[in-house]
Amino acid sequence: MEQNFDICVIGGGIQGAGIAQAAALSGLSVALLEKSDWGAGTSSKSSKLIHGGLRYLESFEFGLVRESLKERRILLNIASDIVKPNWFYLPVYKNSQHKSWQLFAGLSLYRILAGRKNLAGFKRLPRAQWKQLNGLNTADLETVFAYQDAQTDDRALTRRVALSAQSHGASLLCPATVISAEKTYKGYSVRLNLNGDSKTIYCRYLVNAAGPWINPVAKTITPTPPMVDVDLVQGTHLEFTEQLSDRCFYLEAQQDHRAIFVMPYKGGTLLGTTEKVFSGNPDQVNPSPEEIEYLLEVIRYHFPHFNHKPIKAWAGLRVLPSGDKTPFSRSREVQFAESENYLAIYGGKLTGYRATAETAIKRVIKSMGLEKRRRVQDSSKVDI
Numbered sequence: 491m492e493q494n495f496d497i498c499v500i501g502g503g504i505q506g507a508g509i510a511q512a513a514a515l516s517g518l519s520v521a522l523l524e525k526s527d528w529g530a531g532t533s534s535k536s537s538k539l540i541h542g543g544l545r546y547l548e549s550f551e552f553g554l555v556r557e558s559l560k561e562r563r564i565l566l567n568i569a570s571d572i573v574k575p576n577w578f579y580l581p582v583y584k585n586s587q588h589k590s591w592q593l594f595a596g597l598s599l600y601r602i603l604a605g606r607k608n609l610a611g612f613k614r615l616p617r618a619q620w621k622q623l624n625g626l627n628t629a630d631l632e633t634v635f636a637y638q639d640a641q642t643d644d645r646a647l648t649r650r651v652a653l654s655a656q657s658h659g660a661s662l663l664c665p666a667t668v669i670s671a672e673k674t675y676k677g678y679s680v681r682l683n684l685n686g687d688s689k690t691i692y693c694r695y696l697v698n699a700a701g702p703w704i705n706p707v708a709k710t711i712t713p714t715p716p717m718v719d720v721d722l723v724q725g726t727h728l729e730f731t732e733q734l735s736d737r738c739f740y741l742e743a744q745q746d747h748r749a750i751f752v753m754p755y756k757g758g759t760l761l762g763t764t765e766k767v768f769s770g771n772p773d774q775v776n777p778s779p780e781e782i783e784y785l786l787e788v789i790r791y792h793f794p795h796f797n798h799k800p801i802k803a804w805a806g807l808r809v810l811p812s813g814d815k816t817p818f819s820r821s822r823e824v825q826f827a828e829s830e831n832y833l834a835i836y837g838g839k840l841t842g843y844r845a846t847a848e849t850a851i852k853r854v855i856k857s858m859g860l861e862k863r864r865r866v867q868d869s870s871k872v873d874i
């Protein structure tokens with residue numbers, strides 16, 4: 491096995507896979523190291539939406555929404571068999587926090603930010619069509635909007651990106667747990683447990699894309715690199731065998747006005763998600779009974795006839811900036827921590843992985859002083 495690389499990327503989630511792909515496309519030798527399985531972390535526990543994030547307009551994250559909508563268009567092109575458009579129905583009730591005029595304004599802005607030929611249309615459903623909405627509770631219902639976004643299989647997407655990296659020359663190592671890393675005069679030596687064996691590999695540049703494990707991994711590096719102060723926020727989903735609809739619903743939780751999605755999933759239904767600050771070992775995140783009850787209350791309120799039991803519940807961890815705001819109102823923008831020959835990627839969205847990878851690899855190439863010799867190849871035309 492090769493022992494020397496330009497770059498080692500720790501973490502085979504969507505961010506690590508994206509960065510490995512961008513590095514390989516730029517002609518750099520790269521090793522992608524994953525301790526468990528491709529996409530086994532947060533990248534298989536998301537809501538599986540490739541979306542601009544309508545609700546981020548409320549927190550004025552226009553740049554994030556515009557970039558995500560652009561990435562949505564690209565992914566619909568380069569991964570059309572696993573990124574599919576769908577309609578989302580958004581009911582507005584008398585007691586909804588967001589009023590019809592506000593949602594109309596938000597959807598209009600969403601359409602503008604998406605640009606032309608990018609699933610941009612939305613409509614108000616005539617009252618006569620409400621009864622076709624899979625038993626949606628129509629008591630005190632004022633308006634139903636319909637707009638488009640996209641769904642994917644997050645784990646499959648991550649695998650595809652990792653395989654694309656491999657096809658462009660990246661070395662994929664799994665199961666490969668990074669135990670520690672030490673700065674040398676040339677870059678880093680990285681100690682691994684590779685398939686049960688101890689192994690050391692060397693790289694000029696180290697990328698930490700370990701998702702919720704990012705700071706525990708950073709603490710195993712000598713000297714300790716800069717870290718961003720973050721909270722881990724768990725989000726639970728419930729899976730049902732019964733299909734509520736082949737369309738998606740964007741609901742406002744009656745308990746606390748948060749956004750909840752109901753989506754078709756593997757012939758059944760996926761419902762999520764929650765936000766609960768997590769402190770503990772990211773390997774041991776589990777849905778709590780309160781989260782499950784909260785989600786069941788939301789679906790029972792909106793679809794009183796849908797009284798099925800979920801067959802599965804799982805939780806994933808968001809990496810969000812720490813602070814006093816509720817998790818729901820904290821920024822979803824990606825953050826970087828950087829020092830000599832080291833870059834760490836905090837947070838971000840599944841949807842934006844390609845743009846994040848491009849930004850990251852530009853920083854890496856600049857910091858390695860390779861700008862004259864390596865050009866970042868545009869991955870927006872590379873099918874995955």
Ligand SMILES: Cc1cc2nc3c(=O)[nH]c(=O)nc-3n(C[C@H](O)[C@H](O)[C@H](O)COP(=O)(O)OP(=O)(O)OC[C@H]3O[C@@H](n4cnc5c(N)ncnc54)[C@H](O)[C@@H]3O)c2cc1C
Nearest residue numbers: 501503504505525531532533536537539668701725840841
């Ligand atoms: C509940 C929830 C819903 C979401 N919904 C959406 C959505 O609908 N759309 C969207 O765009 N985004 C969504 N997101 C955000 C998105 O899922 C995440 O931003 C993204 O998956 C994070 O990817 P990552 O690669 O940073 O982390 P991860 O996928 O967690 O990858 C990190 C990897 O590092 C590995 N690792 C850790 N330690 C080591 C080590 N020592 N050695 C080797 N490997 C190691 C782990 O095994 C893991 O595979 C959601 C997030 C959550 C939590």
